[in-house]
Amino acid sequence: xxxxxxxxxxxxxxxxxxxxxxxxxxxxxxxxxxxxxxxxxxxxxxxxxxxxxxxxxxxxxxxxxxxxxxxxxxxxxxxxxxxxxxxxxxxxxxxxxxxxxxxxxxxxxxxxxxxxxxxxxxxxxxxxxx
Numbered sequence: 001x002x003x004x005x006x007x008x009x010x011x012x013x014x015x016x017x018x019x020x021x022x023x024x025x026x027x028x029x030x031x032x033x034x035x036x037x038x039x040x041x042x043x044x045x046x047x048x049x050x051x052x053x054x055x056x057x058x059x060x061x062x063x064x065x066x067x068x069x070x071x072x073x074x075x076x077x078x079x080x081x082x083x084x085x086x087x088x089x090x091x092x093x094x095x096x097x098x099x100x101x102x103x104x105x106x107x108x109x110x111x112x113x114x115x116x117x118x119x120x121x122x123x124x125x126x127x128x129x130x
Contacts, residue, residue, distance in 0.1 A: 037066050037073050044079025048086060056083025 002009045040062035048055030059080030066073035111122055112129035120127045 033065075033069050034071060037062055037069070037071070038075065040065070041073045041075025041077075041079060044083065045075050046079075048079045048082035052083045052086035052090060054083070055079045056087060059083055 040058060044055050044059030044062055046055070047058055056079070059076045059078070062073055062076035063080055066076060108127065111120075111127055115122060115127065115129060117129050120129065
């Protein structure tokens with residue numbers, strides 16, 4: 001016979017005790033937190049067009065808070081996605097402009113090296129080399 005806490009236990013009888021289920025403490029979304037989440041999502045969407053990096057950051061924070069609160073925030077998701085996309089587009093434009101500008105400057109220097117100092121017209125363009 002098996003003993004538990006000084007009491008005999010019969011192993012042939014099935015236990016009627018319910019298993020203990022671990023629960024996590026999650027806070028339900030209050031109407032105030034939903035309003036704050038809506039405003040943050042709206043700000044993320046607006047900033048995605050004006051300052052894309054700020055829009056992406058605000059969208060990410062608002063989306064994380066919405067998931068923690070157990071509700072969806074599509075404005076925050078849109079602000080996050082658009083902020084990332086527009087940030088990438090801006091970086092591509094800046095890098096492309098730098099590459100093209102350096103290429104143009106290099107070609108002007110090559111023409112001036114070839115023609116020498118002075119004012120010259122070359123292929124329909126006027127160069128002032130010094």
